Amino acid sequence: MGQAKSSNLGYPRIGEKREWKKLLEAHWSGKIDAAELESETKKLRLGYLKKQRDLQTELIPVGDFSLYDHVLDTAFTFGLVPQRFTGGANSAAHGGDCGCARGSHDEEPAASADGGVQAFAPDEKGVYGLDAYFAVARGTKAFAASPMTKWFDTNYHYIVPELQGLTPKLTFNRPLAFYLEAKEELGIDGKPVIVGPLTLLKLARGIEADRFDSLLDELIPLYAQVLKELSEAGAKWVQIDEPILVLETSDEDAARLRRIYEAFAAAVPELNILLQTYFESVSRYEEVVRLPVQAIGLDFVHDRGRNLAALERHGFPQDKILAAGVIDGRNIWRSDLQVKLDLLRRIEKAANAKELFVQPSSSLLHVPVTTRSEEALEAKIKNGLSFADEKLTEIAVLVKALNEGVDAAAAEIRESVDAVAALNASPERNDESVREALNKLDARRPKRLSAYAVRRDVQAKHRPLPLLPTTTIGSLPQTTEVRQARSKWKKGEWSEERYTEFLHAETERWIRIQEEIGIDVLVHGEFERNDMVEYFGEQLAGFATSAFAWVQSYGSRCVKPPILFGDVKLLSPMTVTESAYAQSLTDKPVKGMLTGPITIYNWSFVRDDLPRAEVQNQIALALRAEVSALEEAGIGMIQVDEPALREGLPLKREDWQAYLDDAVYAFRASTTSVRDETQIHTHMCYAEFGDIIQAISDLDADVISIEAARSHGDLVTAFEDGTYDKGIGLGVFDIHSPRLPDLSEIESIAKRALEVLDPAQFWINPDCGLKTRREEEVVPSLKTMVAAAAALREQFARAAAEGAGVAGGQG
Template sequence: MADCVFQIDHGNLRHHRFWQGKLSEADLLSTADKVQADAWELQRDTGIAAIGLDGTLYDQVLDTVQWLGVIPARFKGLSGLQRYFAMARGAPGRPALDMTKLMDTNYHFLVPELDANFSPEPNYEWLVDKVAKGQAVLGAASAIPIVMGPVTFVCLAKGCPVPTDEAVRRLLPAYTELLRRLAGMRVPEVQMHEPILATSGAGDLRDSFEAAYLELAKAGVPLHLVTYYDDIGSAYPWAVNLPVSSVTLDFLGVPGAAVPNQTLQLIRQHGFPADKRLGAGVVDGRSVWADDGTAVSLVTELLGLGIPHERLVITSSAPLQHLPYDLRLEGGHLPEGLAGRLAFATQKLAEIVSTATAVAVAAADPGSAHGDAPGAVKPQAGAAGAAAGSGEGVAFGQQLDEKLFSRSEAYKTRREAQATFPAFPTTTIGSFPQTAEVRRLRQQLQRGALSRPEYERLITGHIAHCVGVQEALGLDVLVHGESERTDMVEYFGTQLGGMWHTSSGWVQSYGSRCVRPPVVVGDIEYQGPMAVWEYQVAQTYTRRPVKGMLTGPVTILNWSFPRKDISRQQQAMQLALALRKEVAALEEAGCKVVQVDEPALREGLPLKAERWGSYLGWAVDAFRLCTAVAGPATQIVTHLCYSDFNDILPAIDRMDADVLTIENSRSDNAMIRALATAGYRRDIGPGVYDVHSPEVPSVEFIKSRIRSFLDSGILPGRPDRIWVNPDCGLKTRGWPETIAALRNMVQAAAEARAELSEGASSGAGSAAGGVGAEQVCKQQPAEEAVGLAGRSCGGCCR
C-alpha cells in the first residue's frame, strides 16, 4: 500500500481571468475540479492506493480559515469566493491576511487571525464537496480527506492572546463535527496534518496535542497523523502514542542539511507502537534528484527493526507541491548526463510505487531485502559535464581569507561617503509590471525568432519607459524595472555555470504565482556580467542614481534545488564568490547603489532552534562575502520579506547592509518595533503598501504609515535614513495601479517631509537632480509618459 500527498496549481486555475471579470465563477470552479481530478487520476493510474484529496483554489491554510469560519471581522460582510479571495488579495477597505513562508519552505501561506474572542462559525460545504468528488473519481476506499490539524493551525495564526491549549479547545467542536460528517461518508481514514511537530517548540505543545486528539478520536473515524519537513525530535515518544491509527514521519528532511534527519534513530531508540501503521516518508518530496536506493534502504532497516510489512505505508517525505509537475514536459530540453538522475512529482509517484513493490518482495523473500528498488539510481556526484565535488574550492568556508568577509570601513564611516537624500527618500524594490509584450519578447528570443541585438534594442525601450515613469513621478532612487527577468532567481541561475534551468519546471510560490527554481548540477562559477548591461542602459536616461539589482547567494540557494553530494554551506559560498564578481563589475560600471536581495534568509532556518547558529553563521557569511568587495561610497541595499525576522535580529545586523528594506504593510510594524527596540541604526525601508493587493493606497494611508515609523522610535532624528518604498517588487501588478500607487507614495513622502519642517520644499519630493520623462520620450510630456500604462514609449527612443 502506498500513500501520497499531491497538489499542483496547474495553469494557475485561470485565477487572473476570474479576477478581471473575464471568467465566471462556474468556469473557475469547473477548471479547479478538473485540475484536482487529473491529479487524483494520475496517482491512481500510477498505482497509489490511498490518495490524499489535496488541491486548493489559493492556499490550504486559507481553506482551513474558510471552513472553520474564523473570519476576521473586516471580511464578515462578504461571502463565498468574494470573501475567500478578499482574504487572499484584499478588497477596498479590507486589507488582505498577512502572508508568510510555511515553515522552512518557499511556499507562502495566508496567516490566520485569531483575536481574544474568536469563535468558529464552521461551514463544511467546500470540504465535504471535495470529498464527494474524490469518492466519485476514485471510489470511497481510496479517497482520503486531508485536514490541517488544530494545533498546527493555531500555531500558524497570529494575534491570538489566549493560550494555545485554550485556542485549540475552542476549535475542537468544529473539527469533531467535520470528522463525524466524514465518518458518515464512510471514508477509510482522515489525514490530520500537523507539521508543527517538526519544530523545536513541539515539546511545549504536548498537552494541547494530547487533549485535542483524545477528543477527536471520539468522532468515529480513523485518524492518520501526518508530519513532515523534519524529524519530530524529542516529541517522538509521546506523539506516536497519540490516539490515532497511523502516523506518517519524514525520514529525509531538508536536502543538504548539516544535521541528518533523525527519524530512523528515534525509532531505533524508542520503538514504534504495535497498534499503529507507520507512514514511511522515504521518497524525497523536496528534491528533484531521483531516489538512489535510499528509500529501499530505509524501509529495509524498518523491517529489520521488527515493523511488519503490512503496517508500513510508503509515501513521500513531504507534500509534492514543492516539486515541478512532470519531468517528461522537459522533452529534449534535458541535458545529456541528467537523464535518469532527476525525478519531478509525477516521477516521485512511480518511486513510491516501486519502493512499495520492493518492500512487498522483501517481505515475501527476506533474502532480497538489500536489493535496489526497481529503477533506483545509484549515488553519483555532480552532473552533466561538471566535475562536481571534484576538489578545488569545495571547502570554501575554511579556505577563504577572513578579510574577504568585511567591508573596508565600518558603516558609520562609509555611510557619510554615500549619497545623501531628503527626509523619507523614495524608491522601489526592483521589478515593475511584466506586460504581455515583455513576456512575448522573451519567448521570441528563446525560440530564436529574435536575435540578441534585436531583443536588447526592444528591451531598451521598456527600460527607458520605466525610468521615465519614475522620473516623472519624482522617485529619488530608480531601478531599471527588470523587464528582461522572468524571476529573480531563475534569471541568475541561467547565467551561472553549474546551474540548470527547466523549461516547464513550475512550482507554486503562493496563490496564483509559480516560479521555476534552477537545479544546482555542478560547481557554481561566474561566467561574466549578468546585470551590468541593464544598469548601464537605465543610467543613461537619468542623472538620479539607479540601483544595480542582484539576488543574494542564500536566496538563490534556498529557491533552487541544491546538490545532495556537497553541503548547502559549500554551495552558498560558491554562489557568494560568483556574485562578488558581479558586485565588483557593477561598481566598475559606475553603479553607486547595489541591491542584493535576501528574502529567503529567514526561511532557510532549520526547524530546530538548536541548529540555527550554524545556519545563520554561514548564511550571513555568504552575504558578506558577496557584498564586502564594494567600496565605502557604494551603498549596499538588501531586501527581506514575508517572514518573521524578530528572532534573527542579530544576524540581520551582522549582514552589515547599508540599507535594509522589508515587507511591513501586512505585519503592522512588528518588525520596525523590534528593530527599534534592538537599537538598529542603519538605514531602513519599511514597506508602506501591499503589492499583492490590487487596491491603490491613498496618500493619507501611506502618510499614516510614515508617521507610524517615527512613532516606533526607529532611527530617531534621522528621517533621511527612513526610506519609503512598497513592500516588494511590482511585477505582478498592472501599470495603471502601479503608477497610481507610486504617485500617492511620492506625494505622501513629500507631505510628510513638509510636516517635519514648514520651511522645507514640498515640490517634487526629491533632492536628486535628474532629467524629466520628456528626455526618455521626447515626443511626449511627462504626464503622458506616466500614463503609458504598460506600453513602451512607442518606438521613438529605440
C-alpha cells in the same frame, strides 16, 4: 512485520500544463461560470486519483485537492469565515504579509468582485459558496483578503484563518464529499486528508488569549462528526495533518493534543487515524507515538536525523503502523533507491512495528507533476530528476523490494543508482576551478576594507546625498508590452538588436520619469528580468531551466524555480550592460541590482549532494565576480537583495544560529570585495526582525531596506535599543495595495521610524519592488513619497535653525 504499503500524502493541484490555474483564472475573469469550473476541475481531480492508482499507490489521498488552499478549505469546512465577509464587521484591513513580490511572469490576476456582504451569506444548510471562498482568499473591492503567509519553511503560502468573534460549526463535510466522489466515480477507497485542529488553531489569528481552549473544545466534536460520517461511509483510513508538532511543543499544547486524539478515539474507535507530521522531526517523539491513533507519519528526509535517532533510542509502539516519509516531497532529485532501501531496513529494525507505510516526506504539492514533458533537458539531468509521478514510482519500487525481496526490484534499483552516480560524476558537478575558489575562502567572515563608520564618511564625500535620500527597491512596472517583448525575443520573433532597443527605450523613459519626480538614487527598472531568481539561474553555470517544472506559490500563481544541479560560477557579466546604460543617461547614481546567495538558494530547486553552506558559497563567489564587474563599470551603489533570508530560518530555534552564521558569511563573501566608496545595499521582506537583528547588522551592508508598511510600528520596535548604526529604509508605503498613499500617511510612518533612528541613517523608499503595480499607481505614489521627504527635510532644517538661534541667544 507485516506487508509494507505504498502511501501518498497529497498530489499537485496545478496539472501538468497548469490546467488548474487556467480554469481558475477563466472563472475569475467571467469566462466560465461556477458550474463549469466545478465540472472541469472535477475531471482534473479524478485524473489525478486515477494516475496515482496507476502508479500503484495503495493509500491514495482524497480531499487534498483545493481550488485555492487547503487551510482555507479547512476553515470553510467549520464555518470560520471572517466577519467582514458575512456582515459581522466592516473592517477592510488585515495586516497580513504575503512574502516578497518575486515578480514572476506568472502572476495571479487581481481580485475585482464587488463583494456585497449579502452575497456571502450561507445557504439554507449553512454552506458558504464559491464567491465567499474566493473573496476571503483574494479580497474584493469592499473587503481586504485574509492574510497570507508561508506554510512553515516552504515556498507555498496559505490563507491564515481569522477567528475573531467566530464560533465554529460544521457547514459541509468536505472530506466526505471527496471520499464518496473517489469511491463512486473510480472505485477508489481513498484516504481522506484534513488539517488537524491543533495545527489549524495554532496557525490562526484573532483568537483572544483566554479563548483558545474553548475554541478547541468547540472544534473537537465537529471534527469527530466529520470522522464519524467518514467511517459510516466506509472509510478505513483518515490522514490528519498536524505539522505543528515539528515546532517547539509546549506542555500545554502536548496536553491539548492528548485531549484531541483521546476524544477522537472515543468517538470513532473503529476508524484508523494516521497522525501525519512533516518538514522536520517531531518535538516530543515519545508522547506523540503514544497517542491513541493507529499510525504515525514521520519525515525521515528533512528531520536532520532526529526522527531516526528518536526511533532507535526509544523504539515504536507495537500496536501502531509507522508511516515512513523516505522520499523527498520537497525537492526534485531522483533517489538512490539502494540508499533508501537501506534506510527503510534500518527503520524497520528499530520500529518493529506491525506494518510500514512507505511514503513521501510531505505532500507532493511542493514539487512539479512529471518529468515526462521536460524534453529539452540534457539526459543526465532529466534522468537525475524525480517529480511527483516519478516519486510515486520510486515508492512502489521500494514497497516491492520490501515485500517480495530485493531481487524483485533489482533492475529498478540499479537504474536509480546508475542515474544518480552519472549526475554526480558529471563535469558540471566536478568543476575544479570552483573547488579551488572555495578552498581559498578563509574560515573567518570576509570583511570590507574599512569599518562602516569610515565607509560612511568616504561615501558621503564621494557621492553627496540630501538628508533622508529617496530611492526605490529596484523593479519598476512590468507592463503587458514588456512581457510581450520578452516573449517575442525568447521565441525568436524579435532579434537581439530589436529587443535591446526596446529595453533601452523603456529604461530611458523611466530614468526620465524618476528624474522628473525628483528621486535621489535611481534604478534601471529590471525590464529584462522575468523573475529575480530565474533570471540569474539562466545565466550562471550550474543551473538548468525547465519547461514545465511549475509549483503553486499561492492561489493560481505558480513559480518555476531554476534547477541548481551543478557547480555555480559566473560565465560572463549578467547585469553590467543594463546598469551601465542606465547610469550613462543621468548624473544621479543608479543602483546595480542583484539577488543574493541566500535568496537564490531558497528559491531554487537545489542539488542535494552538497551541504547547504557550500552551495551558498559557490553562489556567493559567482555574485562577488558580478559585483566587481559592476564596480569596474562605474556603478557606485550595488543592491544585493535577500528577501528570503528570514524565511529560510530552520523550524527549530536551536538550528537558527548555524543557519544565520552561514547566511552572513555568504552575503559578505558576495559583497566585501568593493572599495570603501562603493555603497552596498540590500533588501529584505517583513518578518520578526527582532529575532535576527544581530545577523542583519552582521551583514555589514551600508544600507538595508525592509518591507514594513503594513507592520511598521511593530518593526520599528526592533530597532529601539539603538544598536543598529547603518543606513536603513523602512518602507513608507505598501506596494501590495493599489491604493495611493497620501502625504500625511508617509510622513507619519517616517516620523515613527525617526523616533528611534537617527535621521542621518534613514532612507525614504517604498516597501518592496514595484514590478506588479501599474504606472498610473506608481508615479503619483512616488511623487507623494518625494514630497514627504522634502517636507521632513524642511522640518528638520527649521528645527536645526531654531536650535541654533536658541544657542546663539544663550551666548
